[in-house]
Amino acid sequence: MLKLNPEINVCTIIEEWDEELEELILVHPNRIEIEIKHNFVFDNRLIPSDFNGIIVKNITIGEPYPKEFYDDIEENVEIPFYMLESPEKYTSYVKQHLNRIRIELKAPNMTMTEALDALTGGFENHQEWFNDVCCD
Numbered sequence: 001m002l003k004l005n006p007e008i009n010v011c012t013i014i015e016e017w018d019e020e021l022e023e024l025i026l027v028h029p030n031r032i033e034i035e036i037k038h039n040f041v042f043d044n045r046l047i048p049s050d051f052n053g054i055i056v057k058n059i060t061i062g063e064p065y066p067k068e069f070y071d072d073i074e075e076n077v078e079i080p081f082y083m084l085e086s087p088e089k090y091t092s093y094v095k096q097h098l099n100r101i102r103i104e105l106k107a108p109n110m111t112m113t114e115a116l117d118a119l120t121g122g123f124e125n126h127q128e129w130f131n132d133v134c135c136d
Contacts, residue, residue, distance in 0.1 A: 010035075035057045035059055038061065040065065066097075083134075090119060102115070
């Protein structure tokens with residue numbers, strides 16, 4: 001994972017945005033978390049959900065989605081966040097950019113299936129999650 005140059009932080013002050021107060025508030029003052037920050041093209045399979053009992057946060061920084069993910073969305077129209085997570089968008093992106101993904105992930109023999117798994121942390125689980133969120 002370190003070869004892919006993520007930013008890794010250990011956080012002891014855990015803050016979350018409070019919609020009502022419109023400010024950051026301190027939550028879980030006695031908890032430690034590990035944040036792993038990376039670009040969109042990253043092998044998310046390498047990030048565990050916890051490490052020795054410490055919660056690990058997987059955070060995409062920069063533009064969260066490539067511009068192609070917005071191609072079929074009208075400007076200035078609010079959409080549910082999960083629509084950008086559609087399996088079709090990932091599949092199309094990987095088809096168009098497989099060689100670039102291979103280079104960035106330093107995996108020259110990566111298959112399309114492996115690239116989909118890398119970007120989503122497990123494409124089959126991602127599809128199930130999307131269907132649950134989208135279709136319920």
